[in-house]
Amino acid sequence: MDIVVCIKQVxxxxxxxxxxxxxxxxxxxxxxxxxxxxxxxxxxxxxLRETHGGFVTALSMGPPQAEDALREALSMGxxxxxxxxxxLFAGADTLxxxxxxxxxxxxxxxxxxxxxxxxxxDGMTAQxxxxxxxxxxxxxxxYATEMTINGNSVQIRQKMEDGFRTVETCLPALITMERxxxxxRIPTMxxxxxxxxDKETEIWGGEDLGGAKGHFGLKGSPTQTRKVxxxxxxxxxxxxxxxxxxxxxxxxxxxxRQKDLL
Amino acid sequence: xxxxxxxxxxxxxxxxxxxxxxxIEPVAAKVEExxxxxDDILQKFANARMLxxxxxxxxxxxxxxxxxVILITEELAKxxxxxxxxxxxxxxxxxxxYHWGSEDIRKRFVPPLCDGSSYAAMxxxxxxxxxxxxxxxxxxxxxxxxxxxxxxxxxxxxxxxxGYGIFYAKDExxxxxxxxxxxxSEGYTWSKPYPLMGLAGQGxxxxxxxxxxxxxxxxxxxxxxxxxxxxxxxxGEKVQQMAFMVGMGQECLxxxxxxxxxxxxxxxxxxxxxxxxxxxxxxxxxIEASRWWTYRLAAKQDxxxxxxxxxxxxxxxxxxxxxxxxxKALQIHGSYGYCKDYKIERLYRAIAxxxxxxxxxxxxxTIVGSALxxxxxx
Numbered sequence: 001m002d003i004v005v006c007i008k009q010v011x012x013x014x015x016x017x018x019x020x021x022x023x024x025x026x027x028x029x030x031x032x033x034x035x036x037x038x039x040x041x042x043x044x045x046x047x048l049r050e051t052h053g054g055f056v057t058a059l060s061m062g063p064p065q066a067e068d069a070l071r072e073a074l075s076m077g078x079x080x081x082x083x084x085x086x087x088l089f090a091g092a093d094t095l096x097x098x099x100x101x102x103x104x105x106x107x108x109x110x111x112x113x114x115x116x117x118x119x120x121x122d123g124m125t126a127q128x129x130x131x132x133x134x135x136x137x138x139x140x141x142x143y144a145t146e147m148t149i150n151g152n153s154v155q156i157r158q159k160m161e162d163g164f165r166t167v168e169t170c171l172p173a174l175i176t177m178e179r180x181x182x183x184x185r186i187p188t189m190x191x192x193x194x195x196x197x198d199k200e201t202e203i204w205g206g207e208d209l210g211g212a213k214g215h216f217g218l219k220g221s222p223t224q225t226r227k228v229x230x231x232x233x234x235x236x237x238x239x240x241x242x243x244x245x246x247x248x249x250x251x252x253x254x255x256x257r258q259k260d261l262l
Numbered sequence: 263x264x265x266x267x268x269x270x271x272x273x274x275x276x277x278x279x280x281x282x283x284x285x286i287e288p289v290a291a292k293v294e295e296x297x298x299x300x301d302d303i304l305q306k307f308a309n310a311r312m313l314x315x316x317x318x319x320x321x322x323x324x325x326x327x328x329x330x331v332i333l334i335t336e337e338l339a340k341x342x343x344x345x346x347x348x349x350x351x352x353x354x355x356x357x358x359x360y361h362w363g364s365e366d367i368r369k370r371f372v373p374p375l376c377d378g379s380s381y382a383a384m385x386x387x388x389x390x391x392x393x394x395x396x397x398x399x400x401x402x403x404x405x406x407x408x409x410x411x412x413x414x415x416x417x418x419x420x421x422x423x424x425g426y427g428i429f430y431a432k433d434e435x436x437x438x439x440x441x442x443x444x445x446x447s448e449g450y451t452w453s454k455p456y457p458l459m460g461l462a463g464q465g466x467x468x469x470x471x472x473x474x475x476x477x478x479x480x481x482x483x484x485x486x487x488x489x490x491x492x493x494x495x496x497x498g499e500k501v502q503q504m505a506f507m508v509g510m511g512q513e514c515l516x517x518x519x520x521x522x523x524x525x526x527x528x529x530x531x532x533x534x535x536x537x538x539x540x541x542x543x544x545x546x547x548x549i550e551a552s553r554w555w556t557y558r559l560a561a562k563q564d565x566x567x568x569x570x571x572x573x574x575x576x577x578x579x580x581x582x583x584x585x586x587x588x589x590k591a592l593q594i595h596g597s598y599g600y601c602k603d604y605k606i607e608r609l610y611r612a613i614a615x616x617x618x619x620x621x622x623x624x625x626x627x628t629i630v631g632s633a634l635x636x637x638x639x640x
Contacts, residue, residue, distance in 0.1 A: 048525055076272060185275065186280045189311040189334070190324040196270035 001054035001150070003045040004108060005078065005115045005134070006101060007038040009069035010122045020229040021220065034069040037117025037213050039076075039184040041177045044147060045050055045115050046077050046185070053150060055079050056107060061100055067201050074195035075187035082108075082210070086205035091218030100129035100216060102210040105136060113154065114174040118143060126176070133174040141167055145180040187246055265554075267333070274330055277336035277444060281310055281504060282598040290576035291487070294608060295465040299345055307349045308378025312491045313358040321360060321368055322376030328498070328563035332505040332556060339509025342609040344464035348381065350502050351419055356427065357493045362483035363508055371426055379550040380425025383445065384499075385415035385469060385491055393625055395438050395489045397431075400471065402431035408475040409433070413470060413568035417619075420592060421445070421467040428495075429471070430488050437486035441476040449474040456498040460611030493570055498563060499620050500573040504556045507616050510609050511549045511584040512606075514591035517606050518542065521595050532594070541590045548583040553581065574621075581616045581623050 009032040017167075019028045045056045058073035060066055061084035070081035084100050092100065103112065114136075116129035133140035145164065146157035155168040159178050187195070206216055214220055239255075241248045257262040267275075285306050294298055307313050315331050317323025331353055338346045356375035361367055374380035391397035400413025411431050421427065426442050434440040443450070453468040483491050519542065522532040532538045555576055562569050588610045592599040599606045617623045 068273075071269060072273060072276075075277075183284075186284065186310065187272055188278050188309070189277070189312075189315060189326060189330075192270055192273045192277060193324060193326060194267070196273070 001046060001052045001113065002111045003048060003054060003113045003115060004037070004059055004105060004111045005045045005073070006128070007058050007060045007073055007117070008035045008120050009060065009066040010035045010120050017259065019157065020096075022225070031096065032065055032068060034072045035117055035120045035122075035181060037121070037177060038069075039117075040090050040179050040181050041115040041117045041185060042073055042076055042078065043173075043182045043184040044177055045113075047182065048147075049147065049262065050250075054112075057082065057111075059104055059108070060084065061092070061097055061104075063090075064203075066122040067203075070190050070201045072187065074201070075192040075198045076185060079247070081199070081201045083201055083203050084209070086216075088213060088216045089235060091221065092216065093221035093223035094125050094127040094221060096215060096220040097132060098128050098135055099130050099211070100209060100221060101128070102135035103211045104204060105132070107204075107209065110258045112171045114138070114172070116174065116176045118176045118178055129174060129176040136174070138172055138174050140174045140176070141169055142176045143178050144159040145173050145178045147175060147177075147181065147257055177178055267504055271330055271333055271349040271398060274555065275282070275337050276308070276611040278334035278338075279310075280339050281312075282341045286345050288339065289345070290341050290343040292346060293343055293347075294599060294625060295462075297457060297462040299348065304352070304381060305353070305378040308376070309483075312349050313352045313373065313378060315353055316357050316375030317360050317372055317376055317497030321364070322373035323356070323360075327560075328501070329557060329560040332501060333558040335502055336509035336556075339506040340513040341456045342510055342513060342605065342612045344461035346491050346506065347419060347461065347464050348497075350506065351377075351382040351384070352376075352380075354495060354499050355384055357490065358428065359482060361494070362440075362491050366479060367442065367482065374425060375465045379398040381420040381423035381445075382422075382425065383418050383420045383469075383603075384491075384492075384495060385421065385427055385443075387418075387419045388414045389414055389416050389468075393621055395492075397419045398432055398438060398449070400429070400431040402433045402441060403477070404434055404478070405475075408477055409439075409469045409481075411441065411443065413471050413473045416467045417456070418467050418469045420451075420456065420465055421469040422465060428482060428491070429469075430477075430492060433485060433493070435486055437634050438488035438492075440482040440486050440488035440491045442480040442482055442500070443471075443474060443476050444497055446472045447476075448518065456480050460477050460608070461615055496621060497568075497573040500577045501559045501563065501569065502558060503616055503620050504552065504576055505522060505560075507580055507613065508553045509589040510548060511545070511552065512611050514546045514588050514606060514609050514613075515549060517544070517571045517609070518545070518594040521598070521604075521606075525574060541594060545590050548587050552580040571630060571633040577616070577621075578623060578626040578630060585613055585617065602614045 006009050013030040019026055034215045046249045049056050052199050057080040058070055058078045059082050060070055064085055066127040067083055070083055080212055089100055130140055130246035141156045144156035145159050148155045153168055153170050154173055158165050240252050290301055311324050315326040316328060318325050340473045352375045356372050359371050375382050402411050418459040425445055427445055429441050430438050451470045456466045457484045503541035506545040522538055557568050557577055559572055591606050592610055595606050598604050
């Protein structure tokens with residue numbers, strides 16, 4: 001089974017600045033980590049390989065320092081790592097990112113399954129996975145908390161707002177992952193050494209992907225950020241209710257109703 | 263001079279952080295309460311390939327560096343648990359056997375320390391001596407193909423756990439020789455683990471050797487040169503111990519910052535008050551200085567330099583200032599820090615150990631002072 005896992009490097013902290021002109025994150029200011037949801041997607045891919053055999057490729061787009069996220073994927077055990085990195089891609093929104101990833105996947109050509117984290121911890125749009133499936137004209141199953149391969153089909157347990165449902169589709173397909181799906185492995189010390197000393201990360205630019213240059217980066221991004229600001233959180237007063245449990249519960253319900261919260 | 267850590271080293275630190283959070287922290291409180299380690303803890307370190315890190319691959323290690331061992335020790339130490347000492351011991355004893363051992367000894371005794379099937383032990387101290395080789399009373403008498411060992415060893419980490427240990431005894435020439443002893447040998451018994459102030463579960467026991475046979479081919483290094491082996495091991499062990507202190511000191515600062523930012527006094531967080539800011543600043547400066555000197559000595563180990571005097575000076579510097587970091591952390595937490603509900607209580611007790619184990623702070627002064635007196639100046 002050939003699996004491609006799409007991963008992203010995200011800022012290590014939420015304390016990161018914005019470029020006031022472009023409205024994009026100033027990623028170079030913060031240290032980068034592998035997006036937490038993507039780790040679960042990698043783990044899912046590696047477990048499928050262990051069960052069914054095959055080949056796992058990690059694919060990412062970002063500035064050169066995003067290579068660290070791919071080195072982490074290599075240390076977890078993926079077979080191949082590809083970074084899409086080119087000035088052309090800078091400032092990409094989710095659509096432009098999906099476009100570049102879709103071209104890379106067409107270039108990779110052989111895959112049965114594309115796995116993505118549900119969302120990135122910085123943008124939190126949860127759009128790239130679904131957009132990528134549309135651009136590749138593939139079926140998509142999202143928010144997976146369990147995943148099973150049955151012959152030429154894949155079944156997942158999908159997390160809904162108010163419960164779960166089981167859905168199935170044929171391969172090839174794209175699946176996005178919830179954290180509940182697994183516990184990602186911790187890379188061993190020797191696998192980290194191999195990832196940095198013995199393995200290669202391929203770097204692909206715009207020329208390698210082909211496609212329409214106008215669809216890459218900021219130019220290819222229909223999302224225009226007008227204003228970016230940090231949400232101010234006002235701290236309210238704390239009221240401690242005293243008395244027995246029944247009495248306190250009644251009083252709390254009364255207060256919530258007064259504030260139209262119930 | 264490059265002070266930048268490589269991507270590989272940073273990734274190892276990150277993996278160690280995840281290991282501490284997922285494997286050590288969940289059992290840390292239970293280890294303290296029951297004064298014992300989970301049976302599978304050494305195997306978990308082995309599976310993470312954290313044992314025998316400096317040992318070449320053909321002997322079961324991964325061929326990494328002393329600096330990487332120090333970096334992950336520092337990160338794991340933040341859990342403030344004795345569990346980490348199992349890894350520290352297996353790394354340092356495996357390196358010692360590899361350094362001094364014949365090819366036969368390397369092949370027989372190094373791989374079990376790397377794959378987690380053997381707990382490492384190092385036994386020099388006795389009821390009557392901690393640092394003086396002339397006062398050793400354990401004896402080794404030749405008998406055919408064996409040496410027969412008799413005596414008592416005190417405070418032996420992992421003395422009661424399966425595997426092999428390096429035991430020091432006076433041979434028939436009255437000189438100190440290092441023997442690799444199988445801890446399942448006939449005549450090998452041990453006491454209950456000492457209940458400790460901190461780092462419970464480390465497993466310090468007295469070991470009683472009664473006619474314990476060690477094959478002659480189990481002599482480590484040259485016969486009669488055991489004290490040299492001990493001194494070199496102690497120097498490396500001190501650097502690991504100081505990495506342990508740096509990690510715990512950093513966690514003291516982390517916990518203090520977290521507490522002080524949330525603790526409100528007269529409508530302001532404690533961090534807004536200059537008195538507390540000064541304590542935090544002093545803690546930070548102490549930890550940074552300790553950290554970089556520790557890294558420096560690890561780099562010297564990788565250069566195969568003699569670090570016996572340097573490691574003593576390092577310990578002389580680090581122990582009191584990290585103990586002061588712990589004291590300040592307790593002050594910042596106030597009465598809460600004295601409660602077992604707060605991690606700082608465990609760290610404070612754990613940090614106390616370094617001044618009296620792996621040679622005392624006072625011994626470091628003697629080592630450094632006498633070396634300076636002999637030297638022609640720096």
